[in-house]
Amino acid sequence: xxxxxxxxxxxxxxxxxxxxxxxxxxxxxxxxxxxxxxxxxxxxxxxxxxxxxxxxxxxxxxxxxxxxxxxxxxxxxxxxxxxxxxxxxxxxxxxxxxxxxxxxxxxxxxxxxxxxxxxxxxxxxxxxxxxxxxxxxxxxxxxxxxxxxxxxxxxxxxxxxxxxxxxxxxxxxxxxxxxxxxxxxxxxxxxxxxxxxxxxxxxxxxxxxxxxxxxxxxxxxxxxxxxxxxxxxxxxxxxxxxxxxxxxxxxxxxxxxxxxxxxxxxxxxxxxxxxxxxxxxxxxxxxxxxxxxxxxxxxxxxxxxxxxxxxxxxxxxxxxxxxxx
Numbered sequence: 001x002x003x004x005x006x007x008x009x010x011x012x013x014x015x016x017x018x019x020x021x022x023x024x025x026x027x028x029x030x031x032x033x034x035x036x037x038x039x040x041x042x043x044x045x046x047x048x049x050x051x052x053x054x055x056x057x058x059x060x061x062x063x064x065x066x067x068x069x070x071x072x073x074x075x076x077x078x079x080x081x082x083x084x085x086x087x088x089x090x091x092x093x094x095x096x097x098x099x100x101x102x103x104x105x106x107x108x109x110x111x112x113x114x115x116x117x118x119x120x121x122x123x124x125x126x127x128x129x130x131x132x133x134x135x136x137x138x139x140x141x142x143x144x145x146x147x148x149x150x151x152x153x154x155x156x157x158x159x160x161x162x163x164x165x166x167x168x169x170x171x172x173x174x175x176x177x178x179x180x181x182x183x184x185x186x187x188x189x190x191x192x193x194x195x196x197x198x199x200x201x202x203x204x205x206x207x208x209x210x211x212x213x214x215x216x217x218x219x220x221x222x223x224x225x226x227x228x229x230x231x232x233x234x235x236x237x238x239x240x241x242x243x244x245x246x247x248x249x250x251x252x253x254x255x256x257x258x259x260x261x262x263x264x265x266x267x268x269x270x271x272x273x274x275x276x277x278x279x280x281x282x283x284x285x286x287x288x289x290x291x292x293x294x295x296x297x298x299x300x301x302x303x304x305x306x307x308x309x310x311x312x313x314x315x316x317x318x319x320x321x322x323x324x325x
Contacts, residue, residue: 179204203245
C-alpha cells in the first residue's frame with residue numbers, strides 16, 4: 001500500500017513539474033480572445049478529430065444512469081435561470097443531474113432531491129472561482145463511478161435523449177473528449193521574450209457543454225483531482241473550459257473530438273432550423289442590449305418565455321402538462 005502511494009505521489013510531481021516547466025519557462029504570452037464570438041457557419045475546423053460513429057452495438061448498454069450531468073450555476077441566477085431548467089429538461093434526468101453552485105437554497109435542494117452542491121466557491125465570474133467549481137464537478141464525477149462526465153452551464157437546454165444516443169456511439173473505456181470549439185484557431189502559448197511558440201491546443205467551449213469518458217478522466221486524476229485543477233488554471237491563467245482543454249489536449253495528448261450538436265450562446269441560435277432540433281444535444285440563449293439571441297421555435301409568447309426553452313421543451317416533449325394542447 002505504501003509503494004502505491006509513493007508511485008502516485010511521484011506521478012503527480014512529474015506531471016505538475018512538466019506542466020509548470022512548459023508554462024513558466026521564461027514566461028508566456030497568450031493569443032486567446034475572451035469574446036470567442038463565432039457564427040455557426042464559420043465552424044468548419046479541420047485540425048480537430050472528427051466525430052467517428054462506432055458500432056453502437058458495442059455500447060448499447062449505455063443508459064442515462066451511466067452519465068453524470070453537471071450544471072455550473074451561481075446564486076445570481078438561482079431565481080432566473082435555474083427555475084427554467086428545473087421545469088423542463090431536468091425532469092427527464094432528475095437522478096443524473098447535479099447543480100454546482102455557491103449558495104444554499106433549501107427550496108431548490110428539495111426540488112432536486114438533494115442535488116444542489118454548494119461548492120463553497122465564490123459567486124464571482126473570475127477565472128479562479130470558475131475553475132473552483134469545475135474542480136468540484138470533476139471530483140464529484142470521479143466519486144460517482146459513472147461512465148461519462150458531461151458538463152453544462154445554467155443557460156443550456158440539454159436534449160437528454162439525444163445526449164444518451166450520441167454517447168452510445170462512443171466507448172467510455174477509451175479516451176474521449178467530446179464538444180465543440182468556438183474559436184477560429186487553437187490557443188497558442190509563446191515563450192517570452194522571444195515569442196517562440198511553445199505549444200497550442202484546442203478546447204471545448206464550456207458554455208456549449210462537453211463530455212469526457214471515464215477512461216480519460218481517470219488519466220487526468222494525477223493533475224486535476226483534489227483541487228489540482230485550480231492550480232493548473234492559475235498556472236496558465238486561463239478559464240476553466242480552456243484549462244480543461246490544456247490538460248486533455250496538451251498534457252494527456254488526447255484530441256478534442258468535434259461534436260457540432262453542442263451549442264452555446266456564442267452562436268447565432270436563430271440559425272438552427274426547427275427540423276434539426278431533435279438531433280441537437282444542447283441549446284443556449286443570451287441577451288445583449290435588450291436583444292435576445294434565442295432559437296426560433298413556435299410556442300409560448302416571448303413575454304412569458306423569452307429564452308424559448310419552455311417552447312423548445314414542448315416542441316420536443318409535447319406530453320408535459322404545461323404544454324399547450
